[in-house]
Amino acid sequence: MHARPFIDSLDFARNGQQISGEVLVAELSRLADLLSDTEGKLSYKILGGVDKFTIPYLSLDVSGVCHLVCQRCMQSMDFEVVVSTSVQLRDQAGLDQLDKNEVEEEFESILAEAQLDVWHLLEDEILLSLPFASKHAVGMCQAVDEAGKRQEESHPFAALAKLKR
Ligand SMILES: [Zn+2]
Numbered sequence: 001m002h003a004r005p006f007i008d009s010l011d012f013a014r015n016g017q018q019i020s021g022e023v024l025v026a027e028l029s030r031l032a033d034l035l036s037d038t039e040g041k042l043s044y045k046i047l048g049g050v051d052k053f054t055i056p057y058l059s060l061d062v063s064g065v066c067h068l069v070c071q072r073c074m075q076s077m078d079f080e081v082v083v084s085t086s087v088q089l090r091d092q093a094g095l096d097q098l099d100k101n102e103v104e105e106e107f108e109s110i111l112a113e114a115q116l117d118v119w120h121l122l123e124d125e126i127l128l129s130l131p132f133a134s135k136h137a138v139g140m141c142q143a144v145d146e147a148g149k150r151q152e153e154s155h156p157f158a159a160l161a162k163l164k165r
Contacts, residue, residue: 005019007019008114008116010056010112012048013089018045018048022042036068036069037076041064042066042081044060044061046118051088055088055090057086059085060087060125062122062125064080064081066081072141085107086108089109091111094109
């Protein structure tokens with residue numbers, strides 16, 4: 001059992017701190033709602049820093065496997081989580097300013113909280129990384145109505161023969 005970590009985000013970034021660990025998929029309830037089961041765990045690493053414009057940021061890396069529902073056959077499928085991104089830390093005035101400017105920022109900005117919930121942040125980024133409609137690779141579905149198609153696809157010469165005709 002891992003304790004839910006919190007960081008003082010600005011302090012963390014300015015001092016170039018880092019935190020790494022693992023989180024059970026089951027702990028991320030918003031993510032878990034979208035999955036076929038809550039098995040598995042994800043590894044993460046967060047590194048703080050300050051960019052050349054003196055904006056504090058957090059760089060995030062998350063990896064691991066969770067189980068999405070295939071939107072073709074509705075069966076479970078492995079999904080490899082690969083998140084590698086950075087978020088900039090802003091105070092509320094800074095965020096409001098960004099909203100007003102409506103400029104497409106290169107990096108996402110979040111509120112610089114003194115008690116930033118690390119897992120919550122990771123979960124946000126994982127949710128953003130999920131495909132709109134996850135599907136097994138072509139021909140890998142288990143559904144009965146896919147069986148015919150699967151056979152056809154596994155015989156490339158059949159398609160070739162059709163072309164020659
Ligand atoms: Zn499928």
